[in-house]
Amino acid sequence: MNLELLAFIGTILVAIAYIPQIVHLITKHCAYGISVKAWLLWFFATLLILPHAIAVGDRVLIFLISAHIIAISFIVIFSYFHQAKVCDEHKHKFL
Numbered sequence: 232m233n234l235e236l237l238a239f240i241g242t243i244l245v246a247i248a249y250i251p252q253i254v255h256l257i258t259k260h261c262a263y264g265i266s267v268k269a270w271l272l273w274f275f276a277t278l279l280i281l282p283h284a285i286a287v288g289d290r291v292l293i294f295l296i297s298a299h300i301i302a303i304s305f306i307v308i309f310s311y312f313h314q315a316k317v318c319d320e321h322k323h324k325f326l
């Protein structure tokens with residue numbers, strides 16, 4: 232099997248892995264356990280990597296970094312606005 236195809240499949244799995252967290256943030260308005268500062272750092276780190284990926288023309292890396300930037304943007308934005316909120320599912324963890 233083509234190595235680039237495997238890498239694209241891996242990248243798609245990475246993107247899918249973000250979905251439960253983003254869905255939880257949007258539907259439950261809950262940012263339990265999320266460090267906005269850590270996610271902001273990952274956001275800026277990926278922004279720094281993207282120009283290199285574009286410069287070397289690595290399509291998989293461009294796709295991977297773009298997926299990270301989009302997903303992390305959602306997480307940072309929704310975590311920021313819901314950082315003081317906890318859903319019923321996570322509320323018991325404070326007790």
Ligand SMILES: [Zn+2]
Pocket residue numbers: 255259261262263317318319320321
């Ligand atoms: Zn929750």
